[in-house]
Amino acid sequence: MTAQEGQEAVETQALEAQFAQWRHYAQRRRELQSSDADELEDHLRGSVDELVMAGLSADEAFLVAVKRMGSLDELSREFAREHSERLWKQLVLTGGPDADTRSRRDLRVMVLCAAGAAASLKAPELFGTKMTDDGSASLYGPNLGLFVLPWLAGFLAWRRQARRPLIGIMGALFALGAVAANVYPVADNSQSLALTSIHLPIALWLVVGLAYAADDWRSSRRRMDFIRFTGEWFVYFVLIALGGGVLTVFTAGTFEAIGIVSDDFISQWLLPCGAAAGVIVAGWLVEAKQSVVENIAPVLTRLFTPLFTVVLLAFLVAVCWTSTGIDVERDALILFDLLLVVVLGLLLYSMSARDPLAPPDLFDKMQLALVVSALAIDVLVLLAITGRITEYGTTPNKAAALGENVILLANLAWSAWLLLRLVRRHTPFAALERWQTSYLPVYAVWAWIVVLAFPPLFGYA
Known part of the structure; x- marks a missing residue:
């Protein structure tokens, strides 16, 4: 055999x-x-x-x-x-005594973790450093994810009953992030500090993914569950932020009406602590109310996919018509990378809600057009970055952008190929899903490379 x-x-x-x-x-x-x-x-x-x-x-x-x-x-x-811990949507479950008891325990642990995240964000003030102080960017920028995400990972690990070896791995990764964020001698205005502030939260969010998929991170199904969790967490966090904005306006207005100026309280306590706690609360809401948001996400995906497709196609037509090159300054690079990430997000989230047995339809063809358009834009950005590096030399920003666009190019290229085969009924949908979920570790590895290797490689510039 x-x-x-x-x-x-x-x-x-x-x-x-x-x-x-x-x-x-x-x-x-x-x-x-x-x-x-x-x-x-x-x-x-x-x-x-x-x-x-x-x-x-x-x-x-x-x-x-x-x-x-x-x-x-x-x-x-x-x-x-x-098997409720293994089934994502839990569509056949109803409430009961056991479920109520578990919900109360989850609520208590969530409140504890949310309070811990808020307290961690304010902890530097015990040593005389406030978020509003000059020079605080070198502390709060790279450490922002470290203040909050370990608490979210802890909540998910507790809820999943993660084993001790996994908890040890997570703790080691968070400790490694803390070393990278605080040991390197980078200046407040350095590119290395900005890159660490951007990439370290990405690396740590995938550590949160380890806590979420505590039973089997190597499973394609569990990785797709984490992708669903990420999208739904983002929806909830935005809703919490909007509600917090309304609360802030009313707080300032009502206290000002009686002669009390609450600006300092709002800027130093309400907003930062509320945002930190909101990260945990959003995660708890996704876990508690999974079946509510999953009805919203497919609608949002189907709404924005054609809109983004039209915008990207219009941009490509404008580039060809005007023969204007792409600006490769930092803000422009961030904008283009975010655009490509949004395209991948639309693809991933539509995949998470798609019936794997459903035949290809018009929406799949529209997604193919979206991915091909994003692929063309990625090629243009790569050509612009390569030309600028060849002419003026490399910098941390350009090197990071180059690597990220190469990674996105590989993902988009193979996704386009699989989508084409799916539309032509040559490849099952599951192949596309497995490709996207198996690519997640690539993002994590690159984020850690930028955080750990780039500062000393470029002389902490």
Whole structure:
């Protein structure tokens, strides 16, 4: 027996064990006859086979099939409750005493972590450094993620019951980030400080991903779950920020009406502490109310995908018409990189809500046009950066932009190829999903390279 045949035998045995466990739950219902269970199991097996043929792994196909079945029949309710930590959407679950108890515990831990994040942000003031002081950028810029994200990772690790080795790895990565943010002798106006301030939160956010996918980070399904979590967390955080803005306006106005000026309190306490706590609260809300935002995200994706496609195509037409080169100054580079990241975000989020068995449609073709347009813009930016480096030499900003655009180019190029094959019905959707989730570590590695290697490489400039 070859190694591949052995692996397939192991997967088949594991799948049969899952079917047996599901049947055990099904037979608990007294009103369900044995023939009924046979018929439902046959339907479940057929769904699993279809999903496997579409490109999903056996474990992923089984979970998706059970979730679909549970949304149509109460048969899978107990099974879904038993495996609620493994199922993302939890569409078949309802409340109960156990769920209420867990919700209260989550709330208490969330409040503790939110208070810890706010306190961490204010901790430097104990040593005489305020956010509003001149020269505080060298402290707060690179350390901002370190003040907040360990608390979010801690909340998720507690909720996932992460094992001690994983907690140790996370702690080591946060400690490594703290060393990189505080040991290098960089000036307040240096490019290295700005790059660290931008890239370290990205690297640490992927450490949060380790906490979120505590059971199996190597699983494509768990990585896609974290992508969903990231998008939904962003939606909630923006909503919290908007609500906080309204609260700030009312706070300032009401106190000013009685002769009390609250500007210092708002700028030094309410806004920074509220933002730090909001990071944790948004994560808790996503965990507690997953099924609410997932109805919003696909709508936003379908709304903005055609709009961004039109904008990118119009930009390419304007470049060709005017023959104007792309500005490669720092602000322009950041803008173009953010644009490409938004395109990838639209692609990822539409993938997270797509039925893997659905045939390609007009929206898939529109996504292909969006990705191809972004790919063309990325090539133009790379040509501009390369030309400027060749003519004037390299700087930390240009080197970082060059590396990031090469990474985005590779992702966009292969995504465009897979989308083309998907539209032509030559490749299953699961191949595109696996490519995107397997590419996440590349972003993490590059972010750590910029944070750890760039400052000494460029003389802390």
